[in-house]
Amino acid sequence: xxxxxxxxxxxxxxxxxxxxxxxxxxxxxxxxxxxxxxxxxxxxxxxxxxxxxxxxxxxxxxxxxxxxxxxxxxxxxxxxxxxxxxxxxxxxxxxxxxxxxxxxxxxxxxxxxxxxxxxxxxxxxxxxxxxxxxxxxxxxxxxxxxxxxxxxxxxxxxxxxxxxxxxxxxxxxxxxxxxxxxxxxxxxxxxxxxxxxxxxxxxxxxxxxxxxxxxxxxxxxxxxxxxxxxxxxxxxxxxxxxxxxxxxxxxxxxxxxxxxxxxxxxxxxxxxx
Numbered sequence: 001x002x003x004x005x006x007x008x009x010x011x012x013x014x015x016x017x018x019x020x021x022x023x024x025x026x027x028x029x030x031x032x033x034x035x036x037x038x039x040x041x042x043x044x045x046x047x048x049x050x051x052x053x054x055x056x057x058x059x060x061x062x063x064x065x066x067x068x069x070x071x072x073x074x075x076x077x078x079x080x081x082x083x084x085x086x087x088x089x090x091x092x093x094x095x096x097x098x099x100x101x102x103x104x105x106x107x108x109x110x111x112x113x114x115x116x117x118x119x120x121x122x123x124x125x126x127x128x129x130x131x132x133x134x135x136x137x138x139x140x141x142x143x144x145x146x147x148x149x150x151x152x153x154x155x156x157x158x159x160x161x162x163x164x165x166x167x168x169x170x171x172x173x174x175x176x177x178x179x180x181x182x183x184x185x186x187x188x189x190x191x192x193x194x195x196x197x198x199x200x201x202x203x204x205x206x207x208x209x210x211x212x213x214x215x216x217x218x219x220x221x222x223x224x225x226x227x228x229x230x231x232x233x234x235x236x237x238x239x240x241x242x243x244x245x246x247x248x249x250x251x252x253x254x255x256x257x258x259x260x261x262x263x264x265x266x267x268x269x270x271x272x273x
Contacts, residue, residue: 010081055241077201082267119195
């Protein structure tokens with residue numbers, strides 16, 4: 001018996017057959033038109049007009065407001081057209097269109113029932129090569145030369161400053177509710193890893209609703225300082241999605257009993273576009 005409702009997000013209508021055949025629920029986002037059989041973020045109560053800035057979270061908002069209560073109890077998960085869950089790690093070069101159906105997650109084992117959430121295996125910022133950081137944020141290293149020598153000072157906050165605008169994460173944290181402001185600030189300034197790609201699997205609708213309530217209240221406040229019109233380049237335009245990605249790691253670790261699984265990479269556009 002399948003105990004997993006997995007939503008697979010894409011921007012391409014011709015991915016429907018593949019997503020359907022692996023047993024996932026197809027979600028169509030972006031400018032293209034999607035036929036019956038697709039979930040989208042455009043009907044009911046929605047923020048689909050913000051998709052360029054929020055990314056997959058326009059669908060999370062739609063799900064929260066329109067459909068979550070209709071889903072049977074069990075695990076609810078999210079993946080993407082080029083990032084999938086798996087029970088084992090697989091080298092990218094070992095995955096192809098013929099075998100990916102056998103590698104992706106189809107069922108949550110019974111021994112995972114002691115957990116409430118599954119997160120992707122963390123990525124460690126302090127393991128990135130120094131030269132990559134220096135090219136991107138030379139000024140940050142000039143302000144704090146110890147970052148060159150001490151990799152453990154390269155925190156989530158440092159990485160966000162580097163990639164998505166200096167002090168933008170700190171400004172956003174100031175807008176959080178009092179229950180999360182202090183703890184999240186400690187988290188981003190001390191942790192050197194986070195669970196990536198805005199992917200998670202949760203078996204508690206109560207916890208999922210609370211996550212959505214907290215997250216979207218915060219992101220809507222952030223719109224007042226970041227707006228939309230002056231966001232240039234992918235790293236700034238999608239700032240709301242990147243804020244959510246960091247918050248996801250913190251919130252689910254703080255509020256749920258969690259474990260991790262690998263996220264494997266194969267872009268199905270290589271075969272279907």
